[in-house]
């Protein structure tokens with residue numbers, strides 16, 4: 192079903208959690224003329240938000256935030272108003288990883304309990320947080336039976352860095368509901384969005400979210416494995432990827448060899464699905480292999496540096512890019528975290544630089560790692576440069592002047608296959624990519 196509702200129906204909405212998903216949800220719904228209150232328990236975040244300042248870096252969010260506050264359509268609060276008088280409540284709290292890989296659902300349970308306690312009149316509770324299949328059914332049984340709350344799964348697929356664009360141009364809206372009337376009400380929430388709608392049951396909606404992420408990480412690990420194979424058989428991943436991606440059954444997206452996936456969702460969701468499947472008696476071996484391949488990909492970067500530099504102890508290496516992808520300051524499970532610790536253990540003298548994510552990384556790293564103020568300070572005197580995140584600033588850098596200030600053997604490990612290989616070789620760099628044929 193593809194439809195656009197057309198008729199505006201203003202609703203009163205409460206959004207619980209003002210992170211990447213919650214703040215985007217709140218700002219966009221307010222921009223669409225719903226009346227939104229967003230609850231955030233983190234006092235520092237709340238203070239910023241009330242002043243119209245976004246605690247997250249997201250294109251366009253500051254403008255929507257200021258507009259929402261100015262129009263009175265958007266407000267923030269430290270806790271739920273009681274009694275709660277809204278049409279729809281949305282849970283957008285985090286579901287991080289437990290040490291065993293399972294999803295930590297304590298924030299979700301807490302928010303659900305609070306909502307139940309505050310609710311006295313009919314409302315729909317739509318959960319946007321990513322929760323393992325079966326969670327909705329358990330939440331209903333535990334908290335919402337014989338209450339005025341009707342539970343819906345409405346998973347979110349937005350990408351950080353383009354969250355607002357994705358909100359208004361989603362590839363699909365997934366609604367898992369027990370009855371059509373409830374699903375229709377959720378559809379009306381997105382009255383101004385033209386997108387295919389998938390109406391299904393709650394557990395299937397939860398499964399769609401995990402299966403989507405599991406498929407994407409499998410595609411990434413698959414192309415990384417093919418890149419490693421290219422190195423073994425002396426093929427070139429660039430041509431191979433093009434040849435594979437032109438097959439419409441496969442497509443070119445997520446077929447870019449590199450240091451593997453990171454970020455706030457892919458790693459934790461892959462682990463959580465593996466754990467939740469096992470918990471239900473199914474050993475999801477393909478997913479396990481995908482996760483293992485991703486870990487191995489980072490270790491292989493160290494191996495490549497050793498091949499190029501010999502003993503790494505005392506070598507000067509500049510690491511470029513901390514954010515898990517360009518255009519965000521989010522460093523959750525970013526590849527640099529593994530790579531930096533492996534290099535540190537080898538006794539490398541490390542200098543790191545990222546255009547936006549330096550402050551987020553600082554508390555997580557040893558104090559004797561140098562945080563360089565800019566690209567040139569990071570690379571000056573380095574024996575090797577490792578490109579971890581493909582920020583435009585790095586792709587468009589003046590590599591000739593960088594080379595002039597480096598030391599032998601002028602190694603560049605392009606962990607994203609993002610740089611112009613032939614040009615760099617022409618400048619005298621010893622270029623190492625991921626599955627790119629070594630030019631002689």
Ligand SMILES: NC(=O)c1ccc[n+]([C@@H]2O[C@H](COP(=O)([O-])OP(=O)(O)OC[C@H]3O[C@@H](n4cnc5c(N)ncnc54)[C@H](O)[C@@H]3O)[C@@H](O)[C@H]2O)c1
Nearest residue numbers: 208209210211212230231232233284285286320321347351
């Ligand atoms: N970040 C993404 O790109 C993305 C995309 C799709 C889905 N998701 C999923 O959406 C969920 C949220 O992700 P996120 O990245 O926005 O998380 P986040 O950690 O950035 O934000 C969660 C926010 O909820 C707040 N919070 C926690 N408990 C609360 C409570 N009881 N009341 C009010 N506020 C509370 C936290 O302080 C935090 O600000 C996760 O399940 C995630 O997997 C994330």
